[in-house]
Amino acid sequence: MNAPDFTAMAEQTQRVLAFRRRQAHAMSPAARLELLATLQQQAFSSMRSNPAAIEAFVRRNHHQRRLSNVRRLEAEMRRCVEEPNA
Secondary structure, three states: OOOOOHHHHHHHHHHHHHHHHHHHHHOOHHHHHHHHHHHHHHHHHHHHOOHHHHHHHHHHHHHHHHHHHHHHHHHHHHHHHHOOOO
C-alpha cells in the first residue's frame, strides 16, 4: 500500500488557493458579493433539503462559538491575573 504524499498534496492545495486568490482579485467587489450571495443560497438550499446537514451545521457552529467564548474568557482571566488592578 502506498503512503499518501502529503508534501505533494500541500503543494497542490497552495496552487489551488493561489489560483482562487487571483480569480477573486480579478473580480470587482460587486461581483464578489454576488458570488457570495449565490454560494450562500446554494449552500442553504442544499442544507434545507437534508435535515442531517442542518443538524451538522448547527452542531459545528455551536462548537465553534463555544471555543471562541472559552478562548475569550481565558484571555480575560489572563489579563486579570497579569494586571490585577486594571
